[in-house]
Amino acid sequence: MSAEPLLQVKDLHVAYQPVRGQIFPAVNGVDFRITPGEAVGMLGESGSGKSSIAAAILGTLPKGGVINSGSIQFNGRELTSLSERQLQHLRGSEIAMIFPEPGLALNPVLRVGVQISEVVRAHRDWNQQKCREAAKAMLVRVKLDDVERIFNSYPHQLSGGQKQRVLIAQALVCGPKLVLADEPTSSLDTTIQAEVLTLLRELVIEARTAFLFITHNPALLPGLAERVMVMHEGKIVESGAVKDILFRPEHAYTQQLLSALPKRCYSS
Numbered sequence: 142m143s144a145e146p147l148l149q150v151k152d153l154h155v156a157y158q159p160v161r162g163q164i165f166p167a168v169n170g171v172d173f174r175i176t177p178g179e180a181v182g183m184l185g186e187s188g189s190g191k192s193s194i195a196a197a198i199l200g201t202l203p204k205g206g207v208i209n210s211g212s213i214q215f216n217g218r219e220l221t222s223l224s225e226r227q228l229q230h231l232r233g234s235e236i237a238m239i240f241p242e243p244g245l246a247l248n249p250v251l252r253v254g255v256q257i258s259e260v261v262r263a264h265r266d267w268n269q270q271k272c273r274e275a276a277k278a279m280l281v282r283v284k285l286d287d288v289e290r291i292f293n294s295y296p297h298q299l300s301g302g303q304k305q306r307v308l309i310a311q312a313l314v315c316g317p318k319l320v321l322a323d324e325p326t327s328s329l330d331t332t333i334q335a336e337v338l339t340l341l342r343e344l345v346i347e348a349r350t351a352f353l354f355i356t357h358n359p360a361l362l363p364g365l366a367e368r369v370m371v372m373h374e375g376k377i378v379e380s381g382a383v384k385d386i387l388f389r390p391e392h393a394y395t396q397q398l399l400s401a402l403p404k405r406c407y408s409s
Contacts, residue, residue: 146174146214147318147351148198153211155193155202155375167193167206169375177318180345180352182362182383185372186398191355193375195321199238200228216318234264237312241324243304247296253307254280254292257314264315279310284340302333306340313348323355341365359387359399371395 155168168190175181183191196202198213200220213220215236220228232238240246248256257276261267267275273292280288283306296304305325312320325341326334342364345352354366362369362383370380371392379392390396 145176147177147179147216148175148353149212149214150174150194150198151212151214153194153197153213154209155190155197156207156209157203157205158207159205167375168197171211171375171377173370173377173380175319175351175353178349178351180354180366182354182356182366182369183372184356184359184362184369184386184398186357189372190375191372192323194372195238195323195353195355198321199232199236200225201232230264233260233317234315235317236319236321237315237317239308239312239320239322239325241327243301243308243328244296246308247304249296252293252295253299253304257307257311260311260314275314276310279314280307282313283307283310283344285310300333301329302336305329305333305337309337309340309344313344313350316348317350319351319353321353321355324357325354326361327356327358338365363387371398 150171150173153168153171154166156164156166158164171190171194183194185191193202193206196206197208198220200223202208208221215231247253254273254276257279258272261272261275265272277288277292280291285291285303285306291299291303291307299307322341326337329337338361345365354361356362366383368381369383369386370377371386371394373394379386379390379395386395387399390399
């Protein structure tokens with residue numbers, strides 16, 4: 142493991158405050174680091190603060206969400222002090238996101254090839270043809286058949302698994318240093334989920350990109366992440382190697398979370 146982190150989060154506090162409403166803490170003093178090329182899991186139930194951390198890293202907290210204090214350093218830069226324009230340059234090129242609902246994340250009125258090509262065009266000084274070629278090459282890389290048809294299709298013309306692969310292609314097309322994958326298979330049926338997980342495992346190995354996999358499902362982590370952080374009520378309550386956490390959990394919350402699944406579900 143490199144001594145220099147790619148991402149360093151220190152004492153991060155995130156809260157939500159509706160207009161003239163009560164303040165709701167979401168993240169309470171979180172510390173962690175991810176090194177270049179490392180695959181890390183973040184495990185916890187809905188509402189534990191996982192997605193708020195991802196949104197804070199990207200600078201995409203929804204209205205009412207605010208970073209009250211803390212530091213988020215990426216590749217030596219303090220993200221919390223960057224302007225929206227500076228963050229836009231980072232999003233897609235150096236930090237990318239795989240969203241949980243491809244049907245919502247993809248623009249329904251644009252062909253998927255255009256949507257991937259536009260990511261390239263936003264971050265590379267390339268002509269339209271070269272951007273299109275890069276998009277098609279990425280569709281091949283995520284193991285989509287009939288690339289020409291996929292490239293020219295609208296999202297509603299694709300299956301759920303195909304749309305999820307398109308989202309993965311969109312996230313990786315510019316070769317980011319860090320990919321945040323928020324519940325990347327939650328909307329898929331079991332068979333397609335297994336195929337996408339296999340693809341992600343292969344991409345983790347070959348892309349040499351750091352991944353943060355955010356999930357409520359422990360069964361997704363073996364073979365995908367090297368270590369895992371367990372989130373509960375806005376805090377990391379336990380962290381360590383995936384096998385240690387899954388088979389020898391020490392914190393009561395982790396034990397409770399894992400007790401809902403038989404060990405055979407995450408022993409492969």
